[in-house]
Amino acid sequence: MRIRIVDAFSARPFAGNPAGVVLLDAVGFPDDVWLQQVAAEVNLAETAFAHRLPEGGDADWALRWFTPAAEVNLCGHATLATAHVLATTGTATGTVRFRTRSGRLTTTAGDDGQITMDFPTAPLTPVEVPRVVADALGAEIRSAYDTGPGVGDLLVELADEQTVRSLTPDFRALAGHGGRGVIATAPAENPDGGYDFVSRGFFPYVGIDEDPVTGSAHTALAPFWSARLGRDALVGLQSSARTGFVRTELRGDRTLLTGTAVTVIDGELLAAG
Secondary structure, three states, X not given: OEEEEEEEOOOOOOOOEEEEEEEEOOOXXXXXXXXXXXXHHHOOOEEEEEEEOOOOOOOOEEEEEEOOOOEEOOOHHHHHHHHHHHHHOOOOOOEEEEEEOOEEEEEEEOOOOOEEEEEEOOOOEEOOOOHHHHHHHOXXXXXXXXXXXXXXXXXXXXXOHHHHHOOOOOHHHHHOOOOXXXXXXXXXXXXXXXXXXXXXXXXXXXXXXEEOOOOOXXXXXXXXXXXXXXXXXXXXXXXXXXXXXXXEEEEOOEXXXXXXXXXXXXXXXXXXX
């Protein structure tokens, strides 16, 4: 059984967000314990597992995502990585439909290597700023929003790009917040810098202190910034040690996320489930 490590939301190796991808031969998933053990062994933000579905249904592949500590409901970068593996190996071309815990998701691979994912738009509900989050981030929070059960994050708006970039969170305290994680965001400092907003994502509750590039978070960032900037098509920069760009296009209750990916490791998984 092959296992690949793919850097998503990047056109070059060792940037973007790495994900493990395992395309299963069987029609069905192995035991959940084995899936979690593989994800823990890979020890990346997420490892994706996919298997082909019978023809004639409403989806082509079944897809699940695991962090080293838990299964998650939605993951953008590991979906992008899976679509990249399907396209580059010739396993599937064009548009692929995935059955997931977040319903049916589709990806479309272009000839230029760009992959566009069609995800549900996260609902944004204003909430009071949790004191534990403000203290853990050590920064003034201008506004805070619940992103709904699909994403499960708290979106917090900070004063400016430099504040987002310079955050040094107390991850142990932040883990006490619960939920999937916290997304910190601010507008781009330079409107002509090639991106419209900046973000960082912290997920210690599910075993990831900081995620390099969080595709699913952009289903909340897209409506947030589209409403403020007055444009449906935007570019987000997730500022981490690896960094990555996510192109977003808001289409009502759906959000299109576009990026590239590159395979950096292609190996054999010997401990089959």
